[in-house]
Amino acid sequence: MNFRGTKKQDFDVFTGSFSDIMFFLMLFFLIVSTMITPGAIKLALPQADKSPSMNKQTEKTSISITKDLKYYINDKQVQFAEIEPALLKIKKGNEESFAIVRCDNTIAVQTMVDVLQLGNKIGMKMVLATSRKEK
Numbered sequence: 001m002n003f004r005g006t007k008k009q010d011f012d013v014f015t016g017s018f019s020d021i022m023f024f025l026m027l028f029f030l031i032v033s034t035m036i037t038p039g040a041i042k043l044a045l046p047q048a049d050k051s052p053s054m055n056k057q058t059e060k061t062s063i064s065i066t067k068d069l070k071y072y073i074n075d076k077q078v079q080f081a082e083i084e085p086a087l088l089k090i091k092k093g094n095e096e097s098f099a100i101v102r103c104d105n106t107i108a109v110q111t112m113v114d115v116l117q118l119g120n121k122i123g124m125k126m127v128l129a130t131s132r133k134e135k
Helices: 016-036 080-093 109-122
Strands: 060-065 071-073 076-078 098-103 125-128
Touching: 060 080, 060 109, 071 080, 076 080, 080 109, 098 109, 109 125
Parallel strands: 060 098, 098 125
Antiparallel strands: 060 071, 071 076
């Protein structure tokens, strides 16, 4: 007696839904990866033992100075002469606003002081950003 069937069964794996899932995962990771990058300007900040935290409710303006002396206000490159008018414009909008000065640790101190004096001249609060000192 032969109990085996004469037909052979073919097994198919449907991969259409697998490619849809991979596409949605790729979109998800692309969107999330763009939201993670906080600042595009890479700086090696000076180090300090302790830094005070800032109130997140007030308007913050970021002034960045790279090691090749390029100036950025909120990730937009400006010339040194354009910093004061830009800060004046921001200060007119909100009296409680302040500027966070992020500068590379290799630039001359006078360059940083020049930027801080511009903010102090118009009466804007200026804060120097530092990184935590490694022990």
